[in-house]
Amino acid sequence: MTDKKKYPRIAIDGPAGAGKSTVAREVAKRLNIKYLDTGAMYRAVTLKVIRESLDLNNSEALEELLDRTSIDLDEEKRVYLDGKDVTEEIRRSHVNELVSPVSCISLVRRRLVAMQQAIAEESKGIVMEGRDIASRVMPDADFKIYLDASLEERTRRRSKEQLEKGISLTKEEVASEIMNRDTIDSQRDDSPLTIVGDALVIDTTGMTFETVVNKVVEVISQELH
Secondary structure (H helix, E strand, C coil): CCCCCCCCEEEEECCCCCCHHHHHHHHHHHHCCEEEEHHHHHHHHHHHHHHCCCCCCCHHHHHHHHHCCCEEECCCCCEEECCEECCCHHHCHHHHHHHHHHHCCHHHHHHHHHHHHHHHHHCCCEEEEECCHHHHHCCCCCEEEEEECCHHHHHHHHHHHHHHCCCCCCHHHHHHHHHHHHHHHHHCCCCCCCCCCCCEEEECCCCCHHHHHHHHHHHHHHHHC
């Protein structure tokens, strides 16, 4: 076990569009520890599946694909798939549509969870965000946070985020995408999205980004000092 005061291990979970990535990134920056976006790892695998037109029911082909896949995330939060920068492409709609079905596959989850656990083990403190961090990846995390928000709020945030990246979807399309992900993520057999009993739940609806970050950092800092 690491010294939690020096090297805190922080799990941040929540549904699509709840603000996990931006909040987790800033919390890690303020605490001067590593940040890991596990969702980006699933997106990278999904992108490779799309590029190779892989049948998700072909477990042998999927295992072979995973065997020759490398995913790296640098300090600038760039995502590299087999050495190529895919940071922008993994956020596009064609990946959005398939990432939940890919994430449901136990073989994929086992591989990526093992990678995530290895990263956590070798890190001197980490903020890791996703959907199964507190329940599966880091069940012994020092801090467990669950960020939530109303569907309307999550749709507004995701629409703004996509527009900034030049992705033009209607709010109805974005809401439908989010609802679909919610359904798949919460109902999958392997590591569904769930709120663990000892998590601090923060409903961020109507809260500014700064307010959410301050609240999370305050909770953690009270324990660390």
